[in-house]
Amino acid sequence: MTQQTGFNVLWLQSGGCGGCSLSLLNAESPTLLHTLEGAGINLLWHPMLSEETGSEMIALLTQIVAGEIRLDALCIEGAILRGPNKTGRFHILAGTGRSMLDWVRDLSVVAKYTLGIGTGASFGGITAGGGNPTDACGLQYAETERGGALGESYRSLSNMPVINVAGCPTHPNWITETLMQLALDDFTEEDLDEWQRPRGYADHLVHHGCPRNEYYEFKASAEEHSQLGCMMEHMGCLGTQAHADCNTRLWNGEGSCLRGGYACINCTAPGFQEPGHRFQETPKIAGIPIGLPSDMPKAWFVALASLSKAATPKRLRQNAVADHIVVPPQTKKKGT
Amino acid sequence: MSRTIVGPFNRVEGDLEVQLEIADGKVSEAWVVSPMYRGFEQILHGKDPRDALIYTPRICGICSVSQSIAAADALANAQGVERPMNGELSLNLIHACENLADHFTHFYLFFMPDFARAIYTKEPWFEAVEKRFKAVKGRAAADVMQARAEFMHLMGIMAGKWPHTLGIQPGGSARSIEATEKVRLLSIISGFRRFLEARLFGTELEAILEITNQQQLDNWRDAGDPGQSDFRRLLQLSQDLRLETLGQTTGRFMSYGVYPLDGERTFKSGVWYEGQLTELNPNKITEDISHSWMEGQADPTHPYHGVTLPNADMDSGYTWCKAPRLDGQVVEVGALARQLIDGQPLINDLVASSGSNVRNRVIARLLEIPRVLIEMEQWCRQLKPKEPFCVDSGVTRESEGFGLTEAARGSLGHWVRIKNGRILNYQIVAPTTWNFSPRDQAGVTGPLEQALVGAPVREGENEPVAVQHIVRSFDPCMVCTVH
Numbered sequence: 001m002t003q004q005t006g007f008n009v010l011w012l013q014s015g016g017c018g019g020c021s022l023s024l025l026n027a028e029s030p031t032l033l034h035t036l037e038g039a040g041i042n043l044l045w046h047p048m049l050s051e052e053t054g055s056e057m058i059a060l061l062t063q064i065v066a067g068e069i070r071l072d073a074l075c076i077e078g079a080i081l082r083g084p085n086k087t088g089r090f091h092i093l094a095g096t097g098r099s100m101l102d103w104v105r106d107l108s109v110v111a112k113y114t115l116g117i118g119t120g121a122s123f124g125g126i127t128a129g130g131g132n133p134t135d136a137c138g139l140q141y142a143e144t145e146r147g148g149a150l151g152e153s154y155r156s157l158s159n160m161p162v163i164n165v166a167g168c169p170t171h172p173n174w175i176t177e178t179l180m181q182l183a184l185d186d187f188t189e190e191d192l193d194e195w196q197r198p199r200g201y202a203d204h205l206v207h208h209g210c211p212r213n214e215y216y217e218f219k220a221s222a223e224e225h226s227q228l229g230c231m232m233e234h235m236g237c238l239g240t241q242a243h244a245d246c247n248t249r250l251w252n253g254e255g256s257c258l259r260g261g262y263a264c265i266n267c268t269a270p271g272f273q274e275p276g277h278r279f280q281e282t283p284k285i286a287g288i289p290i291g292l293p294s295d296m297p298k299a300w301f302v303a304l305a306s307l308s309k310a311a312t313p314k315r316l317r318q319n320a321v322a323d324h325i326v327v328p329p330q331t332k333k334k335g336t
Numbered sequence: 337m338s339r340t341i342v343g344p345f346n347r348v349e350g351d352l353e354v355q356l357e358i359a360d361g362k363v364s365e366a367w368v369v370s371p372m373y374r375g376f377e378q379i380l381h382g383k384d385p386r387d388a389l390i391y392t393p394r395i396c397g398i399c400s401v402s403q404s405i406a407a408a409d410a411l412a413n414a415q416g417v418e419r420p421m422n423g424e425l426s427l428n429l430i431h432a433c434e435n436l437a438d439h440f441t442h443f444y445l446f447f448m449p450d451f452a453r454a455i456y457t458k459e460p461w462f463e464a465v466e467k468r469f470k471a472v473k474g475r476a477a478a479d480v481m482q483a484r485a486e487f488m489h490l491m492g493i494m495a496g497k498w499p500h501t502l503g504i505q506p507g508g509s510a511r512s513i514e515a516t517e518k519v520r521l522l523s524i525i526s527g528f529r530r531f532l533e534a535r536l537f538g539t540e541l542e543a544i545l546e547i548t549n550q551q552q553l554d555n556w557r558d559a560g561d562p563g564q565s566d567f568r569r570l571l572q573l574s575q576d577l578r579l580e581t582l583g584q585t586t587g588r589f590m591s592y593g594v595y596p597l598d599g600e601r602t603f604k605s606g607v608w609y610e611g612q613l614t615e616l617n618p619n620k621i622t623e624d625i626s627h628s629w630m631e632g633q634a635d636p637t638h639p640y641h642g643v644t645l646p647n648a649d650m651d652s653g654y655t656w657c658k659a660p661r662l663d664g665q666v667v668e669v670g671a672l673a674r675q676l677i678d679g680q681p682l683i684n685d686l687v688a689s690s691g692s693n694v695r696n697r698v699i700a701r702l703l704e705i706p707r708v709l710i711e712m713e714q715w716c717r718q719l720k721p722k723e724p725f726c727v728d729s730g731v732t733r734e735s736e737g738f739g740l741t742e743a744a745r746g747s748l749g750h751w752v753r754i755k756n757g758r759i760l761n762y763q764i765v766a767p768t769t770w771n772f773s774p775r776d777q778a779g780v781t782g783p784l785e786q787a788l789v790g791a792p793v794r795e796g797e798n799e800p801v802a803v804q805h806i807v808r809s810f811d812p813c814m815v816c817t818v819h
Contacts, residue, residue, distance in 0.1 A: 019397025094343030252492030260496015
């Protein structure tokens with residue numbers, strides 16, 4: 001596959017941790033390189049994989065900006081640092097003396113599609129936490145507000161807004177599948193959700209397929225780490241509100257946050273880094289969690305929760321606060 | 337004299353620029369520039385201390401677990417929490433998995449592709465090396481990515497995902513392991529062993545650890561085909577290109593030690609200089625900002641009282657990185673330091689004869705893989721599924737604590753002071769902060785700045801290939817460096 005015939009991807013890292021690139025390397029069966037090759041996707045440059053360095057890489061960027069090499073997908077990983085005082089000097093692209101902010105703006109003009117890889121590039125994310133000392137933002141959002149580094153009205157050459165492959169980090173397949181759909185011309189604005197995230201994964205909830213669902217149904221809750229119960233009531237789990245398919249797609253073979261024994265922190269959402277209370281603890285009013293499942297009427301939730309709590313089998317009540325199964329399910333034997 | 341500016345560097349984690357003065361075909365002086373600042377220490381100020389467990393792994397996508405371990409250790413230290421045995425074992429397994437995957441990724445994807453660059457076309461080994469290690473196109477890349485991904489299934493089971501787990505808690509691991517999972521973990525580890533033995537080493541892991549001096553290593557190198565063992569290929573390239581002559585530092589080494597178990601660290605901590613091993617005193621660690629784009633701190637300061645306040649207009653600065661010093665001295669950290677201080681015989685022999693250099697750094701990293709994988713097999717067998725993996729840890733209103741650990745690329749420390757149940761000060765000193773330190777008040781250069789001096793520059797080279805080898809031999813992580 002050549003730069004003339006394939007789907008050309010340029011990947012740059014801005015004010016993030018590089019974790020989405022590392023997560024991308026977790027792609028397997030087939031591996032990342034085989035997946036891309038099979039889909040006709042060329043990596044024009046990727047910071048962890050490519051040979052070109054220094055002046056070779058700057059020459060490539062210059063050619064892309066000049067329109068000499070076609071740019072099908074511009075993938076930006078990490079928040080865009082606008083500070084100090086709108087100069088972008090908190091990240092000067094090495095060897096160029098220019099801010100990443102400026103490079104991203106120039107490249108976005110010639111890109112057929114522009115993708116924010118991870119919650120940082122999408123909305124600002126972790127780097128925009130606390131008092132946001134670097135004035136970090138996403139490509140087209142500063143948290144929930146549209147605008148960001150490229151502006152509200154930005155559209156790439158294909159007339160698409162920024163595609164936000166949000167997640168902290170993203171799942172490798174959220175990236176590869178989005179790129180493959182784009183390469184097939186099989187992805188339109190209809191495929192983006194309210195935060196411009198690919199609906200392929202964002203139309204699901206983390207709650208779907210959670211192995212703790214039975215505990216959830218009976219409100220049999222974990223109280224401390226390593227316990228088996230549902231983590232929504234006490235441990236700050238946002239799986240019933242978080243848009244992602246983590247528990248049906250799974251991570252690193254057979255994992256997910258909940259399977260790993262800790263709460264979902266809704267890392268695909270704008271502003272997840274500042275929940276307004278401490279993570280890993282469910283804020284409550286009069287003993288009732290404030291954040292209830294998406295689109296569920298509160299009165300019903302309270303009614304069902306108290307009913308199911310009253311009906312909780314002993315097995316779930318005991319296992320919920322144990323770190324291994326202490327009461328196994330029983331089979332009703334014939335004649336008893 | 338005008339400076340040659342080299343950057344951006346890829347196949348390192350994060351963005352890096354190096355400025356060089358070149359005279360007589362050699363680098364005569366170097367400045368290392370970390371061109372990005374994000375402000376984690378400022379972000380953490382005022383937060384609930386336990387929220388550091390969400391923020392700090394996201395300093396870095398490649399040392400994510402090491403950051404979690406340092407944060408959890410700092411909180412445990414502040415609260416006086418002790419982990420149950422299963423908790424220690426689980427955290428060691430998760431941490432070792434990250435560190436080994438990093439070594440593996442570094443060797444195959446970051447370091448070796450430089451030998452497949454066009455500048456080496458005329459070398460007799462070029463064709464074979466290009467076929468195997470060429471960036472993206474080489475045969476090794478796809479194979480090693482599959483092996484790495486399968487090894488990372490350990491993370492799926494024990495840590496939920498990688499990077500950025502929240503399973504690492506001050507009191508242990510949030511994930512208890514069932515008996516069937518324990519055997520699954522063993523099979524994942526043995527699958528990785530098989531790959532290492534078949535391709536990386538071309539022999540049993542135990543046989544590699546039996547090599548105890550340079551003579552034996554040379555004999556082993558010459559006894560087989562470098563086409564069948566990537567380690568042997570490295571040794572042959574090292575000999576051919578004399579990689580032991582590249583990238584010398586002053587050779588003072590530090591390791592915090594790592595993988596605690598039952599009161600002992602599996603790798604010992606210490607400081608090594610000219611053959612003398614001394615105890616590490618973490619109270620002697622300071623950070624100097626005299627050449628950083630930082631302000632608010634007149635003199636070098638211990639991290640408990642460190643200030644991180646960026647100012648892009650500081651004329652004396654040339655990087656966002658601070659200059660950490662141990663008792664006023666520059667130290668090199670990483671796998672070489674860790675194994676040297678732990679007493680690994682081959683590494684001690686190599687350093688005794690040639691000091692700190694590109695070859696020794698890369699060999700040390702590769703030798704650590706069998707050593708740690710064998711430990712992992714033992715740790716996994718010791719897991720007791722019916723016993724606790726985590727104890728509860730609260731938070732006290734006034735306390736302080738620190739966590740010292742080793743990421744793949746070297747010593748990582750977190751220092752936290754807590755007041756009114758909130759973070760008053762949180763300071764992080766990362767491995768590459770040590771290695772890619774700028775000059776200090778006395779004008780003393782950091783390890784990479786030292787290592788680059790004398791690097792040969794061939795006629796017409798824009799990005800001297802020797803500089804590429806030296807920089808990558810440190811396995812730098814730039815996002816950690818400044819954070």
